Amino acid sequence: xxxxxxxxxxxxxxxxxxxxxxxxxxxxxxxxxxxxxxxxxxxxxxxxxxxxxxxxxxxxxxxxxxxxxxxxxxxxxxxxxxxxxxxxxxxxxxxxxxxxxxxxxxxxxxxxxxxxxxxxxxxxxxxxxxxxxxxxxxxxxxxxxxxxxxxxxxxxxxxxxxxxxxxxxxxxxxxxxxxxxxxxxxxxxxxxxxxxxxxxxxxxxxxxxxxxxxxxxxxxxxxxxxxxxxxxxxxxxxxxxxxxxxxxxxxxxxxxxxxxxxxxxxxxxxxxxxxxxxxxxxxxxxxxxxxxxxxxxxxxxxxxxxxxxxxxxxxxxxxxxxxxxxxxxxxxxxxxxxxxxxxxxxxxxxxxxxxxxxxxxxxxxxxxxxxxxxxxxxxxxxxxxxxxxxxxxxxxxxxxxxxxxxxxxxxxxxxxxxxxxxxxxxxxxxxxxxxxxxxxxxxxxxxxxxxxxxxxxxxxxxxxxxxxxxxxxxxxxxxxxxxxxxxxxxxxxxxxxxxxxxxxxxxxxxxxxxxxxxxxxxxxxxxxxxxxxxxxxxxxxxxxxxxxxxxxxxxxxxxxxxxxxxxxxxxxxxxxxxxxxxxxxxxxxxxxxxxxxxxxxxxxxxxxxxxxxxxxxxxxxxxxxxxxxxxxxxxxxxxxxxxxxxxxxxxxxxxxxxxxxxxxxxxxxxxxxxxxxxxxxxxxxxxxxxxxxxxxxxxxxxxxxxxxxxxxxxxxxxxxxxxxxxxxxxx
Amino acid sequence: xxxxxxxxxxxxxxxxxxxxxxxxxxxxxxxxxxxxxxxxxxxxxxxxxxxxxxxxxxxxxxxxxxxxxxxxxxxxxxxxxxxxxxxxxxxxxxxxxxxxxxxxxxxxxxxxxxxxxxxxxxxxxxxxxxxxxxxxxxxxxxxxxxxxxxxxxxxxxxxx
Numbered sequence: 001x002x003x004x005x006x007x008x009x010x011x012x013x014x015x016x017x018x019x020x021x022x023x024x025x026x027x028x029x030x031x032x033x034x035x036x037x038x039x040x041x042x043x044x045x046x047x048x049x050x051x052x053x054x055x056x057x058x059x060x061x062x063x064x065x066x067x068x069x070x071x072x073x074x075x076x077x078x079x080x081x082x083x084x085x086x087x088x089x090x091x092x093x094x095x096x097x098x099x100x101x102x103x104x105x106x107x108x109x110x111x112x113x114x115x116x117x118x119x120x121x122x123x124x125x126x127x128x129x130x131x132x133x134x135x136x137x138x139x140x141x142x143x144x145x146x147x148x149x150x151x152x153x154x155x156x157x158x159x160x161x162x163x164x165x166x167x168x169x170x171x172x173x174x175x176x177x178x179x180x181x182x183x184x185x186x187x188x189x190x191x192x193x194x195x196x197x198x199x200x201x202x203x204x205x206x207x208x209x210x211x212x213x214x215x216x217x218x219x220x221x222x223x224x225x226x227x228x229x230x231x232x233x234x235x236x237x238x239x240x241x242x243x244x245x246x247x248x249x250x251x252x253x254x255x256x257x258x259x260x261x262x263x264x265x266x267x268x269x270x271x272x273x274x275x276x277x278x279x280x281x282x283x284x285x286x287x288x289x290x291x292x293x294x295x296x297x298x299x300x301x302x303x304x305x306x307x308x309x310x311x312x313x314x315x316x317x318x319x320x321x322x323x324x325x326x327x328x329x330x331x332x333x334x335x336x337x338x339x340x341x342x343x344x345x346x347x348x349x350x351x352x353x354x355x356x357x358x359x360x361x362x363x364x365x366x367x368x369x370x371x372x373x374x375x376x377x378x379x380x381x382x383x384x385x386x387x388x389x390x391x392x393x394x395x396x397x398x399x400x401x402x403x404x405x406x407x408x409x410x411x412x413x414x415x416x417x418x419x420x421x422x423x424x425x426x427x428x429x430x431x432x433x434x435x436x437x438x439x440x441x442x443x444x445x446x447x448x449x450x451x452x453x454x455x456x457x458x459x460x461x462x463x464x465x466x467x468x469x470x471x472x473x474x475x476x477x478x479x480x481x482x483x484x485x486x487x488x489x490x491x492x493x494x495x496x497x498x499x500x501x502x503x504x505x506x507x508x509x510x511x512x513x514x515x516x517x518x519x520x521x522x523x524x525x526x527x528x529x530x531x532x533x534x535x536x537x538x539x540x541x542x543x544x545x546x547x548x549x550x551x552x553x554x555x556x557x558x559x560x561x562x563x564x565x566x567x568x569x570x571x572x573x574x575x576x577x578x579x580x581x582x583x584x585x586x587x588x589x590x591x592x593x594x595x596x597x598x599x600x601x602x603x604x605x606x607x608x609x610x611x612x613x614x615x616x617x618x619x620x621x622x623x624x625x626x627x628x629x630x631x632x633x634x635x636x637x638x639x640x641x642x643x644x645x646x647x648x649x650x651x652x653x654x655x656x657x658x659x660x661x662x663x664x665x666x667x668x669x670x671x672x673x674x675x676x677x678x679x680x681x682x683x684x685x686x687x688x689x690x691x692x693x694x695x696x697x698x699x700x701x702x703x704x705x706x707x708x709x710x711x712x713x714x715x716x717x718x719x720x721x722x723x724x725x726x727x728x729x730x731x
Numbered sequence: 732x733x734x735x736x737x738x739x740x741x742x743x744x745x746x747x748x749x750x751x752x753x754x755x756x757x758x759x760x761x762x763x764x765x766x767x768x769x770x771x772x773x774x775x776x777x778x779x780x781x782x783x784x785x786x787x788x789x790x791x792x793x794x795x796x797x798x799x800x801x802x803x804x805x806x807x808x809x810x811x812x813x814x815x816x817x818x819x820x821x822x823x824x825x826x827x828x829x830x831x832x833x834x835x836x837x838x839x840x841x842x843x844x845x846x847x848x849x850x851x852x853x854x855x856x857x858x859x860x861x862x863x864x865x866x867x868x869x870x871x872x873x874x875x876x877x878x879x880x881x882x883x884x885x886x887x888x889x890x891x
Contacts, residue, residue, distance in 0.1 A: 066760060066891065068832030083834055087758055087891065089822070113796070126856050207767050207828050209884070243830055246762050247889050 063099030133196025346391030346403030529613030549613025607693025
């Protein structure tokens with residue numbers, strides 16, 4: 001996997017160089033203030049960029065007859081070397097037009113001098129410079145791998161500056177600041193590397209010396225310095241330095257050093273005696289120096305200082321992330337081949353580990369032999385009864401690094417006994433392919449003969465504790481093993497229960513024991529169809545969940561009475577007017593889609609419950625098509641009233657009913673298989689398919705849909721699942 | 732009388748000291764043109780060498796950071812033994828290809844008297860040249876261009 005290569009190299013490079021990078025960043029920040037302190041000196045002149053050599057050189061030579069040299073520094077201050085009227089050496093900043101002294105050359109600041117020496121050679125001369133050069137190169141690689149990681153994380157370069165999902169402080173700002181400052185940091189790294197290489201003569205930066213043919217030097221025609229064309233055409237701002245003729249002898253000439261060349265000019269005739277163009281490497285070296293030191297611009301110097309400070313933050317946050325990730329490693333008490341609960345994890349940065357570990361710890365506490373490992377370590381689990389798969393999705397619906405081999409392993413190691421599985425996907429709706437990998441695993445497992453779905457696939461958006469709890473409750477209910485999500489994830493222990501009043505109960509029921517209970521409560525507006533009602537039939541921690549359909553502002557539960565059923569028995573016994581305590585579980589992923597143009601509802605048995613409510617609440621008359629399956633025709637009678645009312649009001653377009661024990665003996669999946677074009681049309685026009693009922697029905701329907709989608713659209717069903725176009729809530 | 736004699740002696744001594752101090756000196760511009768060597772700025776010291784080949788006076792130092800002075804080994808021995816204030820005759824170090832023009836003072840009496848001017852050079856982590864250039868302190872020597880053997884390409888003088 002390329003992802004892990006980038007991440008490992010990013011980490012390995014950082015670990016190998018962080019000490020030096022810390023030192024270099026701190027010294028770099030200090031050095032950034034050198035150009036800033038220099039530029040605030042009052043040695044500049046107005047209109048500097050307009051001054052030509054023809055204006056400046058003769059004036060300066062008149063003011064200082066024995067001027068030997070003029071330099072234009074990075075701050076565009078003009079410095080000369082000459083002798084003053086007392087015959088003393090003069091080394092000062094001057095006005096290039098009048099020669100007026102603006103200030104003497106300040107002594108190099110000892111602090112900057114020492115810090116610079118530390119910054120570029122660690123006081124170790126050549127050895128130190130080599131070490132620094134290597135460090136700069138490593139920084140370049142770290143930055144490059146960092147860019148690659150951001151591109152991976154953001155799914156392509158086009159989304160580079162899109163929103164970043166917040167995991168933790170360190171992770172979030174590592175990425176946010178990373179993409180803001182990676183350009184300056186990359187520039188620092190490249191220029192630093194270049195300067196180091198240049199230092200070790202890797203590039204040809206040897207300047208050729210000017211060769212003047214003294215035999216052919218002419219002393220006529222005499223031109224005034226102000227008339228010499230090369231002087232008139234050259235601005236001071238293009239010049240690095242000018243060496244004045246050593247004497248008035250014709251053999252002594254001006255040497256003008258520009259950024260990219262050096263020219264010798266006859267002081268009498270103004271002829272160009274010789275010209276040497278510097279190798280390109282010299283120009284690059286100068287550019288590197290400008291970029292690395294910020295000597296030409298205060299703004300850039302400040303940018304560099306901020307970027308260097310960011311490097312310090314990256315070192316801190318990078319290690320914080322790594323340590324957190326490492327802390328997630330767990331030791332198993334039991335071996336894989338002796339454990340009855342197997343927890344498999346797919347996680348890219350370890351945040352899902354926290355949840356998986358909580359589950360693992362709780363199971364261990366209850367004396368279960370729980371084994372936790374990565375999806376890539378999947379193998380034969382001879383004693384396993386439960387398989388819990390907790391996985392994130394990475395990139396464009398890809399497997400996380402530690403789960404990449406899972407599908408191959410799954411094919412390779414079919415389990416010998418039946419195992420109940422449950423898949424829990426972690427993800428964020430900020431990404432388009434929400435939990436796609438989890439859906440893929442769930443669909444793939446459902447095709448294995450040994451794998452029995454215990455509960456429907458669940459997802460957790462942005463690590464929502466409520467959604468995690470939803471899964472934990474569903475799983476506990478079906479497995480009989482208690483997972484209290486609250487204990488380890490800091491949630492309120494006791495749920496606040498609400499009071500409900502029974503307004504009707506059709507408990508007389510039909511032959512297959514289906515009945516409906518309607519409940520009233522104050523402030524119903526927070527509840528909608530698709531939410532769940534958690535009841536506590538025995539007033540203990542045993543909880544049962546039922547799908548809610550909101551009909552005429554009342555909660556309707558559709559239930560089938562099971563023999564010895566704890567929950568269904570309790571509900572069956574309820575009488576009108578009776579009060580009961582229960583809790584609403586917000587189940588956002590199965591709400592009626594707000595923006596969908598068309599909705600297909602598929603149910604069997606009491607799975608029709610939320611759909612009854614949704615149809616009733618469909619005030620906008622979004623085209624709805626209900627495909628429902630029952631055993632007998634009289635099972636439908638229970639719901640006839642609500643359905644007919646919906647049809648009459650235009651809230652329900654079509655109703656298709658499959659009866660499994662009468663007439664054609666059809667299943668609801670047979671109805672779906674009959675309308676392939678319709679299903680594809682709904683999906684390809686951004687419509688939604690909602691499925692509620694038994695897991696067996698869900699598997700059949702999904703198989704049919706998978707076949708239809710694969711042949712007609714070329715996309716797997718998990719694509720639509722991850723785009724919230726196929727919603728399931730099965731049990 | 733003795734008192735007068737003493738006073739006379741004192742005046743005479745003062746006069747002679749004054750005479751020595753104001754010995755006839757001339758100023759010269761001295762140009763050091765560096766070759767295109769690769770590396771950091773060179774430290775160059777210009778010294779007056781007597782006829783026995785010993786250091787007599789420091790004329791100019793190109794390079795201001797005292798911590799590098801020990802790299803100019805021979806001169807540094809002399810300087811350490813007899814430290815003098817060289818602040819007024821210290822300039823910046825010179826990098827490859829550059830030149831440095833400075834004013835040095837030479838006593839008239841030392842010219843054509845067997846003295847030499849030595850240019851000693853050192854570059855960080857590179858070779859040290861005890862005598863990069865030696866110019867005989869004669870009228871011809873001061874008017875000619877003298878080629879260097881190390882980092883210095885040539886040196887020239889001109890009366891100021």
